[in-house]
Amino acid sequence: MNELELLAPIRSAFYTTIWTIVREIPAGQVASYGLIAGMIPVPPCISSGNYKAYRARWVGNAMSACPPDVPWQRVINAQGKISLRQGADRQRKLLETEGIVFDLRQRVDLKRYGWPGPSAEWLAANGLVDQTNQPSLF
């Protein structure tokens, strides 16, 4: 068994954890890819440096394959914008339905709509780390 085969189940669990967190985002609020990723500990077989560099992209990859019950539309990039791709306007419509207002540059005010993250109890119950060292989002 080589290393790549060993890595697949780990990545699968990583995706599942991402979806679990995204399901906790309430309607009318948004979270960035990096914020979600920052709640998940460094997986085995990867250095913390590399993890930090790529975890946000992995969250994006997980969103491209998420189950139907995941509110994927509430995950946007760290600049408060919807990442450009097929279906971006549909994502914006869904968020506007939830009451989120975009500014003239198609941006969301993260100070107003940003999700602070799950409670410490929820994190602990799911074996995740407390996000004490928030990125400079506010």
Added chain:
DNA sequence: GTAATGACCAATA
């Protein structure tokens, strides 16, 4: 086997 691409982010210029 190689090469291109991706729903990202932080630090610079």
Added chain:
DNA sequence: CTATTGGCCATTA
């Protein structure tokens, strides 16, 4: 404010 760049992962062609 915008534009560029390094990060060096995983998937797909």
